[in-house]
Amino acid sequence: MRERLEALKEEALRELEQAQDSQQLNDLRVKYLGKKGPLTEILRGMGALSAEERPVIGQVANEVRGAIEQVLEAKQEQLTREETNARLRKETIDVTLPGRRRDAGAVHPLNKVIQEIEDIFLGMGYTVAEGPEVEQDYYNFEALNLPKNHPARDMQDSFYITDDILMRTHTSPVQVRTMERMKGEVPVKIICPGKVYRRDDDDATHSHLFTQIEGLVIDRNIRMSDLKGTLLQFVQEMFGQDTRIRLRPSFFPFTEPSAEVDVSCMMCKGSGCRTCKQTGWLEILGSGMVHPRVLEMAGYDPNEYSGFAFGMGVERIAMLKYGIDDIRHFYTNDLRFLKQFVHV
């Protein structure tokens, strides 16, 4: 019995020594110490031994078990360490590899200018309003005092979808929609940025799609001087404190009186250059006092309320600000163009 136990111990220790991984080690644990293993079998057979032999063999059996367990434990520790090390080696990252540089995007110059204009007007207490680009004839024209067959509709050649639906030709319909939403409440103080569409042949200064920002203020006692002061404040924040403005009489069906607004040329400070065609002035805005008919149609009593409105083309302002010579650059997404605005 003792020899069997000794032989068992030797065999077990030899096999354990050769175990390659935790799985094998576990199999050996079951093989030698499990319920169906030889050690259990020997211990079970102890009943057949004499009373003197039993404690002696029992002790040897316990020693054998203890020895096997000890080696198992040590081996387990060793294997776990080796396996962890192997995994860590496999997972090492070579931090000296050069990284892959990601192209950083940039805000599009048009959006930059829109944000800048919005910031200036937000600072004056305006809110930003938006509306649909596919618009009803009523909001785009009729409610702005441009009835069907009115000759001034030709000023804005339009893309019609049906007889009554078109791509908006300006952002003024947002003003009408806002007035309707406000249900006669004052003050109305909004700016409306957005895309507009006109049937134009595209060239360096014209595009069938472009971007406008319009403003609208309605309250009691709003006067032309409020319009002028607001626009002066705006252009000075936008183009510099030494910028001057000049109002020229003009015509829009939805404003009366109407004025075209020129700013002193920011390139030559008004002395005359190529940008301002030697005039010293640049035309950037249409504006006027909201026509009583427009107020009335939108639910504002023109005897109680008055307002002013203005509209500008964002592309034109961006072109002046950044010295861009062709409007088509804004839409063609040439990275050589766009990358110039990463840091401005």
Ligand code: PHE
């Ligand atoms: N809606 C006009 C246009 O697109 C601009 C404008 C707006 C003029 C507001 C006066 C007042 O031409």
